[in-house]
Amino acid sequence: MAYAKDDPRSALAAPSSASAPVADGGIAAPQFLDFSVLPPDVVSAAGSSQWIVRGQNFVLIYTEPVAGDLVWKSALRSEQVLLLIDESSAVSGTTGTGDTHEVTGPALVVVPPGESAITSTGTGPVVSLLQSDEAEWAAKASNAAAYETPHPHVAPLEPWPEPVDGYRWRTYLMSDVPADPKRFGRIFRTRAFMVNFLPPSAGPRDLSRMSPHFHxxxxxxxxxxxxxxxxxxxxxxxxxxxxxxxxxHARVGSPSLTIIPPPTIHTSQGIGWRANHLIDIFAGPRRDFSARPGWVLNADEYPSPVD
Incomplete structure (x- = not known):
């Protein structure tokens, strides 16, 4: 673990091995899924484009929508997480209760289990996160073959406790999150996911402040x-x-998803001269981030397990 002294992650406990891990076999190769060059997996009748990919414990659907298009309608056994990437991302959603919910991004939205329908009311990207045990959706992933055999170094998903006030539609607006240099990004969790909705950075990353680490x-x-x-x-x-x-040392554009397997050593370097923006996704929630006071912004709604 190598972090600059003023990087909030420097306070994290080190993994059980203080040095880089050594493992014989079974380490999966990274996957670089660059939607800026890959054709969409689905194009709706209205013209919305979707890329469907998966990790071991999750499915991700990246949608570039046409305003007014129904981009999602299904029934799930577990919660779904929506990421509304920027100010042009907006949705109108309904769940099994019949209530309608309107959200404009940037935002993270939690949709309760059961029936739901999502219509894009904007033209900005909408990202859906599902558990990979939603087998119908996992099978649709363009990289499904990479997980025909589970990767042995990835722990199975064990959902964390249910939200304290039950399942419901939840909206977290990034505009409600003040900047805090003592906190690493803007972290939210659910029973199955942890998302760090990092703010955009301006210009290339300082090469003297890289952060190689492993999980x-x-x-x-x-x-x-x-x-x-x-x-x-x-x-x-x-x-x-x-x-x-x-x-x-893979160069990727936007949008793209890179899947980084354990226990590889990794760090990411923004090189665009304008804004560079990435969002980190974990399935399930990280205990080390959860242990840091104030880092998880909705910790009062989604409790940690009691060991």
């Missing part, structure tokens, strides 16, 4: 929604040289 047992999905990034990823070497692979 022992969970994937990180980095969603680039603006600008250009290089994802630097190093697979640890074990004793079996046949399993070694070169370092990745």
């Amino acid at each position: 022992e047992d969970f994937e990180q999905a980095s969603l680039v929604v603006e600008g250009t990034y290089i994802h630097h990823i190093q697979t640890p070497w074990g004793t079996d040289g046949r399993q070694w692979r070169p370092e990745d």
